[in-house]
Amino acid sequence: xTIQDLLSKADSYWDNAEMLIxxxxxxxxxxxxxxxxxxxxxxxxxAPKEYPDAYSTLAFTHFRDNASSAEKGEMALIQGLEITDxxxxxxxxxxxxxxxxxxxxxxxYLSQHRDPRLRIILGHALLWQxxxxxxxxxxxxxxxxxxxxxxxxxxxxxxxxCSSIVWLKGAKPDLDIEQKVIxxxxxxxxxxxxxxxxxxxxxxxxxxxxxxxxxxxACKKTLTKFPDEETxxxxxxxxxxxxxxxxxxxxxxxxxxxxxxxxxxARLVSARILDSIGExxxxxxxxxxxxxxxxxxxxxxxxxxxxxYEHGDKVKALELYRRGxxxxxxxxKAQFESHPIMKQIAEEQKSTILLNVLQ
Numbered sequence: 108x109t110i111q112d113l114l115s116k117a118d119s120y121w122d123n124a125e126m127l128i129x130x131x132x133x134x135x136x137x138x139x140x141x142x143x144x145x146x147x148x149x150x151x152x153x154a155p156k157e158y159p160d161a162y163s164t165l166a167f168t169h170f171r172d173n174a175s176s177a178e179k180g181e182m183a184l185i186q187g188l189e190i191t192d193x194x195x196x197x198x199x200x201x202x203x204x205x206x207x208x209x210x211x212x213x214x215x216y217l218s219q220h221r222d223p224r225l226r227i228i229l230g231h232a233l234l235w236q237x238x239x240x241x242x243x244x245x246x247x248x249x250x251x252x253x254x255x256x257x258x259x260x261x262x263x264x265x266x267x268x269c270s271s272i273v274w275l276k277g278a279k280p281d282l283d284i285e286q287k288v289i290x291x292x293x294x295x296x297x298x299x300x301x302x303x304x305x306x307x308x309x310x311x312x313x314x315x316x317x318x319x320x321x322x323x324x325a326c327k328k329t330l331t332k333f334p335d336e337e338t339x340x341x342x343x344x345x346x347x348x349x350x351x352x353x354x355x356x357x358x359x360x361x362x363x364x365x366x367x368x369x370x371x372x373a374r375l376v377s378a379r380i381l382d383s384i385g386e387x388x389x390x391x392x393x394x395x396x397x398x399x400x401x402x403x404x405x406x407x408x409x410x411x412x413x414x415x416y417e418h419g420d421k422v423k424a425l426e427l428y429r430r431g432x433x434x435x436x437x438x439x440k441a442q443f444e445s446h447p448i449m450k451q452i453a454e455e456q457k458s459t460i461l462l463n464v465l466q
Contacts, residue, residue, distance in 0.1 A: 108133075108301055108332070109335045110139055110142075110335055111335075113130050113133055113134055114142060116130055117130045117131075121149065122153065123153075124151075124154035124158065125150075125154075125158070127146050127147070128150045128158050128161045128164075130146055131146040131150060131164060133301070133302070133303060134146065135164050135167055135168050135171075136303050137303055137333075137336060137338070140168045140171055140172040140174075140175070141168075141174070143164070143168045144165060144172075147164060147165045147168065151165065155190050156191050159193035159195050159196050160195060160196075162183055162184060162187025162188075162190075162196055163184065163187070163195075163196060163199040165183045165187075166181070166183040166184045166187075166199070167180065168180075169183060173401075173403045173404045173405070173406075174403045177203075177436075180203075184196060184199060184200050184203065185200075194217065194222075195225055197213055197216070197217060198217055198225055198226075198228040198229040198232055199232060200213065201213050201214060201217070201229060201233065201235075201236065202232035202233075202234075202236065203235070214229070214233075214241075223248075223249040223250070223251075223252030223253045223264075224249075224264040226245050226246075226248060226249035227246065227249045227250075227264045227267050228264065229245055230242045230243075230246035230271055231246075231267050231268075231271045233245060234274055234275065239275060239278040239279065242275065243275055243279060246268060246272065246275075250268060258291070261294055261295060261298045261299075263299070265291055265295060266295060266302070266304050266305055266308065269288045269291055269312075270304070270308050272284055272288050273288060273308060273315055276315050277315070288308075288312055289312055292305050292306075292309045292312070293309070296309070300332065301332075303336065306328070306332070306333070306339075307329070307339070309325050310325045310326060310329065310339065313325055314346075319347075319349040320346075322342060322343070322345075323347065326340075326342055326343035326346070327343070330343075335366050337362075337363035337364075337366045337367045337373065338363075340360070340362050340363035340366075340373075341363050341370070341372060341373050341376065343356075343359045344357070344358075344359040344360045344376060345376060347359065348380055353380050353383070353384055356376075356380055357377060357380055357381070360376060360377040360380070361377070369401040369404070370401075371400075371401050371404050371406075371407035372407075374393045374396065374400075374407075375394070375397075375407070375410055375414075377390075378391075378393045381393070387418075394411050394415070395411060395415075395423070397410070397411045398427060398430065403434075405431045405434035405435045405439065406435070406439055408427050408430055408431030408434075409427070409428070409431045409432065409435065409439075409443055411431075412425075412428045412431060412452060413448045413452070415427060416448055416451065416455075421455060424452055424455070425452065428449075428453075428456060429456070
């Protein structure tokens with residue numbers, strides 16, 4: 108199903124809250140965040156109490172959107188909690204609580220619940236807090252709580268379980284995601300063929316395992332069902348690059364950029380590959396387009412600044428640095444400030460200011 112198919116379906120079901128929530132959730136997973144937000148807000152306007160999960164999805168349309176803010180996402184969650192008093196939303200909220208005593212209170216409260224579906228969400232939320240051991244324990248208890256027949260039932264929360272275990276693999280290398288997670292994802296794909304996230308999580312699992320041929324196979328399978336999925340094309344391109352097929356990679360990157368011109372990461376990867384095969388002018392063109400095609404993506408502007416400095420264009424690097432730095436979020440600034448090239452650009456900026464003062 109294409110993005111346009113989803114949008115057309117939303118128009119046809121504009122008074123059906125349940126269908127709109129399904130469509131909005133799919134659009135959020137496929138990074139069509141303003142569109143997902145519009146549809147989810149309509150659904151929650153129609154049925155504000157019946158679908159608490161939709162508030163968490165709405166929150167993620169803010170968290171993931173450069174044009175929005177984390178504060179708006181948190182407000183969506185709080186609004187949902189006030190309207191529904193849902194323990195599911197309380198579990199999601201654990202992921203974003205900055206105050207440790209408040210966080211611990213919610214965790215303690217939710218730990219009294221034995222509903223394995225809720226515990227899957229709590230386990231996922233604990234990952235956001237960096238609590239890997241606690242997350243693994245809760246997720247392990249949750250999957251046992253579903254009972255031995257869970258592969259027959261296949262509750263939709265298993266998508267979150269699989270995503271969480273794949274995420275945990277980085278901190279827990281002994282986790283066997285090939286045997287424990289991928290079979291669940293294959294079963295979920297068969298049961299819910301229109302849910303993109305089950306395919307995306309399988310791709311991520313093979314990426315974590317660095318099995319690039321399996322990544323390519325999973326991407327091909329995904330594109331037969333979601334032919335305009337540019338994130339899948341990027342994953343496929345990276346895998347092709349890893350096995351030395353740069354021209355295959357560039358083909359899929361070109362397709363991804365054509366579908367979503369603002370897709371900065373596809374431009375970054377494409378520029379890196381072009382640079383490596385001696386196509387510096389094309390690489391430069393792609394990099395310098397990022398601030399114009401996605402002007403709200405400050406991270407992309409800063410990455411273009413780094414690229415410009417590395418390639419000897421200090422004037423362009425400073426221009427992009429001045430444009431992007433002030434728009435970075437606090438945690439993004441911290442990440443860039445530790446980058447060795449960014450430190451050099453910052454020193455260039457200081458020198459330029461000093462020269463202007465002395466003139």
